[in-house]
Amino acid sequence: MSGRLEGSWAALRRVPAAAWVCAAIAVANAACWATVTPPYWVPDEIAHFGYVQHLAETGEPPTPGPYQPSEEQAALAAGLGFAVEGRPPWRAAEGRALRRMVDGREIGRVDEGQAYAAASYPPLYYAYEALAYRVFHGASVDDRLYAMRLASALLAGLTVLFTFLFLRELIPRRPWAGTVGALAVAFQPLLGFLAGGVNNDGLILACAAALLFALARAFQRGLNLGLGAFIGAVLAIGLLTKPTILGLVPGTALALLLLVWRAPGERRPAALGTAAAALVTIVPFLAWQGIERALLDRESGPTGGVASSTVTQSAGQLTDLLSYLWQALLPRLPFMFDQFPYYAPWEIYFKGFIGRFGWFEFGFPEAWNVVGLAIFAVIVVLAALGARAHAPALRDRWPELLVYVALAGGVLLATEIAAYQYHLVAPGQYAEQTRYLLPLLGLYGAFIALAALGAGPRHGRAVGAFLVMLAMGHSIFSLLLTVARFYT
Amino acid sequence: MGAGMGAFLGLLVVAVLLVVVLSDREPRLTGSNSDVRLSGRSLEVVAGAQRCQRDVLPAGTGAVRVFLGLRGDSGGPVRVTLERADGTTARTGIPRRTEPGTVEVAVEPTVAEENAEARICFTNRGEDTIEFAGDRTPFLGGGANATSALLDDDIRVDFLRPAEETWWSLAPRVAERFGVAKTSFSGPWLFWVVLGVVLLVAIATVMLLSRTLRSR
Secondary structure, three states: OHHHHHHHHHHHHHOOHHHHHHHHHHHHHHHHHHHHOOOOOOOOHHHHHHHHHHHHHHOOOOOOOOOOOOHHHHHHHHHHOOOOOOOOOOOHHHHHHHHHHHOOOOOOOOOOOOOHHHOOOOOHHHHHHHHHHHHOOOOOHHHHHHHHHHHHHHHHHHHHHHHHHHHHHHOOOOHHHHHHHHHHHHOOHHHHHHHOOOOOHHHHHHHHHHHHHHHHHHHHHOOOHHHHHHHHHHHHHHHOOOHHHHHHHHHHHHHHHHHHHOOOOOOHHHHHHHHHHHHHHHHHHHHHHHHHHHHHOOOOOOOOOOOOOOOOOOOOOHHHHHHHHHHHHOOOOOOOOOOOOOOHHHHHHHHHHHHEEOOOOEEOOHHHHHHHHHHHHHHHHHHHHHHHHOHHHHHHOHHHHHHHHHHHHHHHHHHHHHHHHHHHHOOOOOOOOHHHHHHHHHHHHHHHHHHHHHOHHHHHHHHHHHHHHHHHHHHHHHHHHHHHHHHO | OOHHHHHHHHHHHHHHHHHHHHOOOEOOEEEEOOOOOOEOOEEEEOOOOEEEEEEEEOOOOOEEEEEEEEOOOOEOOEEEEEEOOOOOEEEEEEOOEOOOEEEEEEOEOOOOOOEEEEEEEEEEOOOOOEEEEEOOOEOOOOHHHOOOOOOOOOEOOEEEOOOOEOHHHHHHHHHHHHOOOOOOOOOHHHHHHHHHHHHHHHHHHHHHHHHHHHOO
16 A cells, blocks of 8 residues: 555656646636636536535535525525626625625525536535535635635646646657647636636546546557556546546547557556456446435436536437537538527637636627637647648557547537537527537647647747747736626 | 747737737726626616616716617607715716617716715606616526516616726726625735736746746
8 A cells, every 4th residue: 555655656756847837827827717706607606516515514415406595505696696697796885795694694505406407417526625615614605615616726737737747648759848738728718717616627627638648648658457547537537527528438448449459469458457447437437326326316417418417318300410510510511401590610619719708608809709710720730730740750649649539529529419409408599618628628738739849840949938928818818808897 | 039039929919918908998887787798678768758766876987878779760868867865966968869879978077975875867858769778687598598587677877987997097996896795805905916826827937938948
């Protein structure tokens, strides 16, 4: 046991200092978001807070059902005058009224319906947040919420730490490019915004980054028992957090198959690693499912939707589904029935990536999105140049690249299929949100690193530094946009 | 081109943009009764009628903004009175209009002290019914109001500072608002702490880049 602990400690000490600095930057950035965004103005934060509160107060996850907030949840919402498109109180008198509503009196903290849309999620993220809740159990409800937000911000650090390590495995000969990619991820505004709120996406993003790191390492150094167990553990944590992780499962399965197939000489370690990954993934999940059904009389994901817990399984026609998927990601073809009132890749995914905040009801002015598109086009060209310059190395690593394509395709498909199911039960409504694609943030980091490499050996570092500064500016302007939305 | 030059150019771009954006002069709010970005409900005031509502009249208000719709070819004029609890009244008016849209009119004198129980009245002195955007019902069928629920709205009124201002001059006011409803211990200082952390993050990033990009 102590040997394993020493091994873990040694592994931690091998993590480069730059990785820790990148992670610290991500945490500080997310903490800024946690402070700037008013309480409850993160998507579904009321429901996620309700889940944590129920778990922390009773020791049991809530049961899905109609929304019924706890007295304390409702008091905070009333004191804030919470409305999705509204603003928090500005006047000192309103602040004092809020304090009278939430301070110094015993008000109910538990109600079975307090987690509403979040109730069907598995409990792992909420158990983590419950630690912060319990540490500040005696504090006011808004103080507890803030503590939980800061705990969530730590997950942004974990996401960036694993992204850094993933990029080091991916581009081992140019470590500076890994730093550039990791910093671009650390400053991605949607990561800071989501991780700065109480939302189970935060843990999913950390899991996705860890999975990318483990797969890249396995392709670089070979799959073994330890790495297989790590991959399984990451998937198990994801499955016990939110079904979004399912989008990464097909790509991971493909990776394991390819790793066993191309294992040099003795295939036993790779096969053992695969078995370990499968076992460590499935056993905790099945155990939780058993506990839920036998002891708690409830059911959670992945029977619910991949993107949102409000999505239920619903059958549609295959051609309709294919048309929907096509139009969600590509331009509509003339013979297709118009599924979207707008061009979804631009309106939802691109503009969302540039930045939509609050309950995704405000973002940058259109001109800024157009400038963002122009910058993105330049980055695409640079990345293409980078790919061409490193074509032989990339060709040699085709199985690994195929896996990244499969991972990206899996996340896209899982998101869109869930969105289609939602669209069927709620016609005219669209469940797509950019945040569901954020498990691919590690690949975004790789894309930025590749763009820097595309500028060539002479200018690559300068372009990398320039891109990081732009990413930082993007983050600062996103924070200012949020300040403007809520306080001016 | 060296890495230092790349970082410098990037910083320069960001700094110039920041100065330009933060120096932009615009009408700034002292407050608003609105919970919506786009209203899903309009409230009509027929010719000759008056509609009144209770609102908080924020200190420093020198203008009000409403969102007007027309039933006919024109609408108004509209008399607007802001009655404080002590009985004193400030008046302003919306001239006759032939186009719907956003209307900003000055209030004189500028409101010196906040009045939490003010009464605001709109009197339609024109010949056609006019409509005002409501303050609570979000756009029907939109993400914030998927079920198209109609709420009990008042006329949306945005209260504005008397002159256009930059972010620089507004910053102390933003800091005050920032600290009102976050935690039990928050105050205006929290806004400046966040700005300080942003600055520290920027410094740490530049230092990390300068070390990493110089090494082999």
